[in-house]
Amino acid sequence: MVETPEISLVAILPELALTVGAVVVLMVAVSSRRAATYLPWIAGLTVAATGAGLIAQYNDVAANGFSVSYAGMIVLDNQGIVIRTVMLAAIAVALLVGWRYVTGLGTRGGEALSLVFLSAVGFMLMASSIHFMLLFLGLEVGSISLYVLAALGQRAKRADEAAMKYFLLGSVASAIFLYGVALLYAGTGSLTYLGVFEFFSGDTLVFSDGLLSAGVALLFVGLLFKIAAAPFHSWAPDVYQGAPAGIVGYMGAAAKIGAIAALLRFVQVPFQSVIESIQVPLAAVAAFSVVLGTLYAIVQQDLRRVLAYSGVSHAGFLLMGIATGGVAEVQVLFYLATYVLVLVGAFGIVSLLEGSGSAGSPIENWKGLGRRSPFLAWSLTVFMLGMAGMPATAGFIGKFGIFTRAWSGDLEWLVIVGLLASVAAFFFYLRVVVAMFFEDGDGKTPKLGWPAGIGIGLTLVITVGLGLYPTPLLDVLTAALG
Amino acid sequence: MLATGRRMTLNDYLPALVMFLLAVGFVAVTLPLSRLISTRGPATPEKEAPYECGILPEVEPAQRFPVKFYLVAILFVIFDVEIIFLFAWAANFPELGWFGVTTVGIFTLFVLETLLYVWRRGALDWNVRRRARRFAAASPTPQALEDAA
Numbered sequence: 030m031v032e033t034p035e036i037s038l039v040a041i042l043p044e045l046a047l048t049v050g051a052v053v054v055l056m057v058a059v060s061s062r063r064a065a066t067y068l069p070w071i072a073g074l075t076v077a078a079t080g081a082g083l084i085a086q087y088n089d090v091a092a093n094g095f096s097v098s099y100a101g102m103i104v105l106d107n108q109g110i111v112i113r114t115v116m117l118a119a120i121a122v123a124l125l126v127g128w129r130y131v132t133g134l135g136t137r138g139g140e141a142l143s144l145v146f147l148s149a150v151g152f153m154l155m156a157s158s159i160h161f162m163l164l165f166l167g168l169e170v171g172s173i174s175l176y177v178l179a180a181l182g183q184r185a186k187r188a189d190e191a192a193m194k195y196f197l198l199g200s201v202a203s204a205i206f207l208y209g210v211a212l213l214y215a216g217t218g219s220l221t222y223l224g225v226f227e228f229f230s231g232d233t234l235v236f237s238d239g240l241l242s243a244g245v246a247l248l249f250v251g252l253l254f255k256i257a258a259a260p261f262h263s264w265a266p267d268v269y270q271g272a273p274a275g276i277v278g279y280m281g282a283a284a285k286i287g288a289i290a291a292l293l294r295f296v297q298v299p300f301q302s303v304i305e306s307i308q309v310p311l312a313a314v315a316a317f318s319v320v321l322g323t324l325y326a327i328v329q330q331d332l333r334r335v336l337a338y339s340g341v342s343h344a345g346f347l348l349m350g351i352a353t354g355g356v357a358e359v360q361v362l363f364y365l366a367t368y369v370l371v372l373v374g375a376f377g378i379v380s381l382l383e384g385s386g387s388a389g390s391p392i393e394n395w396k397g398l399g400r401r402s403p404f405l406a407w408s409l410t411v412f413m414l415g416m417a418g419m420p421a422t423a424g425f426i427g428k429f430g431i432f433t434r435a436w437s438g439d440l441e442w443l444v445i446v447g448l449l450a451s452v453a454a455f456f457f458y459l460r461v462v463v464a465m466f467f468e469d470g471d472g473k474t475p476k477l478g479w480p481a482g483i484g485i486g487l488t489l490v491i492t493v494g495l496g497l498y499p500t501p502l503l504d505v506l507t508a509a510l511g
Numbered sequence: 512m513l514a515t516g517r518r519m520t521l522n523d524y525l526p527a528l529v530m531f532l533l534a535v536g537f538v539a540v541t542l543p544l545s546r547l548i549s550t551r552g553p554a555t556p557e558k559e560a561p562y563e564c565g566i567l568p569e570v571e572p573a574q575r576f577p578v579k580f581y582l583v584a585i586l587f588v589i590f591d592v593e594i595i596f597l598f599a600w601a602a603n604f605p606e607l608g609w610f611g612v613t614t615v616g617i618f619t620l621f622v623l624e625t626l627l628y629v630w631r632r633g634a635l636d637w638n639v640r641r642r643a644r645r646f647a648a649a650s651p652t653p654q655a656l657e658d659a660a
Contacts, residue, residue, distance in 0.1 A: 033610040052624055059631035215523075 037098035039089050040105040040157065042082030043113050044150045050075025051146035058139025068131065068138055075146060076121050083117065086110050101221050102160040107509040108358065112156040112290045115366045116149055119286065119373055123279035125484025126377025130275025130385035134181065141181055145279065148174035152287025159222040159298065161210045161248075164291055168206065168255070171287050172199050175280050179272040187388035191271025198254070198264040206251025212244025225299035245300065245307065252295075255288040257281075257337075258344040259318040266329075269337035275385030277333075278376025281340055282369035289347055289365055296354045304354035308440075311352040316446045318345030323450040326457040332390045335457055336375060339416055342450060343368050349447060350431045353438030359506045360430030367415070367423035367495060374488030375412040378405050381475040395461050396470025405475060406465045408485050415492045417458040418451050423495035426503075579642075582634055593622045 038045070054071050058064045087110055089096075095106035124131070124145065131138040151171025158164040176199060180192035214220055216238055217228040250261060257265040269277055300307055322342030329335045347368075350361035382398070382405070383390050399406040415422040418429075428451060432444045464470075495502060557563060600607065600615045607614075629635060636642045 052621070055628050056624065059628055 034100035034102075035098050037096065037103075037105065039085055040096065040098050040103050042085055043079045043117070044153050046075060046078035046082045047146040047150045047153070050078070051143040051150070054139045054143045054146070058136065058143075064136070064139060065132065068142060069128075072124055072142055076117065076124070079117050079120075083110055083114055097159070101223065102163045103154075103157050104159045105157065108293070108362075109157040109290075111362050111506065111509060112286060112365075113153045115362070115369060116153055116156075116283065116286050118366070119279060119282045119369050120145060120149055122370055122377070122484045122488055123276070123282070123373045125480045125487070126373065127275035127279065127380060127385060128480040129478065130273055130380065133275075133385055137181065141178065141276065144174045144178045144181070145276070148172075148178065148280075148283050152283050152290070155287040156290035158291070159294065161213065161220045161222075161225075165203075165207055165210060167287065168251075168291075169203060171283065172203060172255070175199075175284060178276055178280060179268065181273070185271075185386075185388055187271040188273065188386075191268045191388070194264050195268045195272070202251050202254035202261070205247050205254070209244045209247030209249075209251060212240055213248060214244075216241030216244055222294065222298040226301060229300065230302040246310075249292075249295075249307070249311070252288045252292055253314060253344075253348075255284050256292075256344040256347070257285075257341050258314050258348060259321040259341050260314075262318070262322070262341045262344075265340060266325075266334045266337040269340070270331060270333045270390075271388045273386045274333075274376060274380035274383055274388075274390070278373040278379075281337075281376075282372050285340075285344065285347075286365065286369060289351070289361070292348075292351050293358050293361060296351055297358075301354065308352050308354065311348055312440055312443050315345045315348035315352055316443055318342060318348065319447055319450040320345075323454050323457075327453070329457070330392055332392060332395060332461055333376075333379060335461070336372070336379075339454070339458070340372070342454065343416070345450075346428065346431050346447060349435045349440070349443055352443070353434055353440060355438070359503060359510055360427070360434045362506060362510070363423075363499075363503065364427035364431055367427050367492065370488050370491055371412045371415045371424065374485055374492075375409060375416070377481060377485055377488075378409045378412070378475075381405060381477060381481055382473060392461060392464050393470060394472045395464045396468040396472065397465070398470075398472070399466035401472075401474040402477070405477065405485070408489055409465065410462045411489055411492055413458040413462055415496070417455050421493070421496045423492045423499065425496060426499045579637070586629060586634065589625060590622065593619070 050071060054068070054075075057067050057071060061067065086105060087107075090105060090107055090110065095104060097104050124142075131141050134141055148171045151167045151169065151174060154167030155164055155171065158167055176192065176196040179195050180189070210220070213225065217225050219225050219228060254261040254264075265281075269281065272280060296304055296307075319342045322338045322340070322345060326335050326338035326342070329338060347361060347364060350358070350364065379390050380387070382394060398409075411422065415424040418424040418427070428447075432447060435441075435444050435447070560567060596618060597615065600611050604611065633642050
């Protein structure tokens with residue numbers, strides 16, 4: 030008998046729940062004529078089961094501490110649980126605000142649902158992986174699901190272009206990442222995070238080996254591409270503009286969650302002892318993303334491109350928190366959680382105005398929305414202020430935390446760049462607000478259904494609630510991660 | 512073994528380089544050599560034919576293939592890759608025991624689910640027109656999406 034790896038079902042409970050959900054959705058979709066009526070129930074049950082799995086994991090960690098299973102490939106710890114909870118929240122809100130998209134796909138709605146779950150499985154695996162091969166597997170499962178989601182059920186030129194660009198550039202990024210893994214293995218002889226960590230901390234030679242440096246650089250570039258950090262962001266505006274509005278918010282959010290989770294672990298374990306060597310390039314990418322994202326967002330004429338470029342600058346802010354290294358990642362996770370929820374919420378409103386399968390959203394279409402649909406206009410205003418980092422929104426607390434962290438991590442110049450960009454960012458965030466309330470236009474009047482209403486309401490409550498009273502969540506996070 | 516901590520250097524890839532040079536060298540030497548030492552006669556109709564001995568093609572091969580072959584090829588790849596995994600398991604069947612049976616069983620279930628799905632969706636239907644109708648019913652136009660919204 031060969032030795033079998035230790036199996037720990039609790040370590041993969043949320044992923045299991047989502048996988049089962051994805052399989053059941055597909056089977057129901059092809060075996061029942063009334064499949065559409067079952068979809069909400071399956072979606073709800075899957076999300077609930079995933080939540081239950083996360084609670085079981087939390088209890089397990091609280092009782093036994095963190096644990097490693099599957100031959101040193103998967104770790105069960107609080108950081109992974111927090112990231113997966115963020116992912117689950119993103120799914121829940123995305124399905125609520127994008128439910129019209131799922132039903133609008135008709136008999137293929139099940140496919141969309143299944144792909145959403147499968148992409149979440151992939152990115153969740155990235156959060157708990159401590160092995161480069163499993164990380165790559167998670168990245169691919171998540172990314173490929175998103176490529177298909179981007180192309181699903183569309184027959185518009187714009188959408189096809191977006192899907193094709195996303196697929197081609199995304200595949201190249203995955204290949205770059207895999208090449209980095211290969212070079213890293215050639216250089217260190219190990220594929221586990223722990224093995225790479227031991228290699229770097231045991232050997233006094235730091236990055237003198239060209240092969241190894243190239244490998245590490247490619248590894249990071251692959252992930253930076255996925256979070257759309259400049260200069261690896263060129264796909265983001267076209268994809269955000271062309272992919273179906275009902276799901277594009279989730280696509281952006283999910284890829285960011287997965288890649289940020291992996292980058293966090295990178296600076297914590299494998300590259301912890303060489304953080305000085307990778308800090309400067311990471312900080313440079315962060316500064317470049319923040320500045321470029323802000324400048325380009327200012328000149329955009331389409332709200333979805335504005336959101337894409339703002340996503341580039343948000344990737345920069347997240348990298349700012351990662352570049353400092355260290356283990357207490359409360360600020361980064363708080364920022365990530367609040368940003369992805371606001372992103373999903375904002376795209377939910379876009380899909381309500383433009384139609385859930387639409388591409389593009391020129392600023393003209395938003396003129397006069399304040400009169401036609403005050404609730405949506407005010408919600409979008411709050412989301413925009415939240416992204417800009419207005420005090421009394423969660424975005425402010427998130428940015429404040431990131432700046433504090435970077436300042437104490439000896440990255441003062443980066444904080445100053447970030448502060449300047451944040452001020453400039455108010456201009457483009459407020460432009461759509463000005464269009465909605467102070468300019469006249471007679472565009473479409475969106476109809477707000479109850480699932481979208483609940484989703485947007487939830488995001489509103491979280492954005493404002495965490496902005497006014499963030500202490501409980503921060504305390505929980507600090508206790509869990511500290 | 513690498514895990515013992517020996518650093519791998521570019522020297523370790525020397526065998527691959529030698530192999531590569533050998534492969535290139537073989538082609539670079541044999542092709543010009545055969546050209547040099549071979550005798551060349553005039554072209555005859557037999558020599559110009561696609562097959563020296565065999566049935567001559569009556570018509571040019573079709574330039575465009577129906578797209579249904581593409582779908583079949585994609586599905587073939589999925590199930591072909593499954594076989595690769597099954598081979599590895601079958602070769603080590605006694606050692607892997609019930610652990611292997613369970614793992615491969617779960618894996619096969621997922622692949623079977625795929626088969627069931629593509630079957631029910633009509634992807635295996637060889638009647639292109641019927642399949643197109645089914646697909647059209649299953650995937651809405653942007654207009655239908657607008658109407659649903």
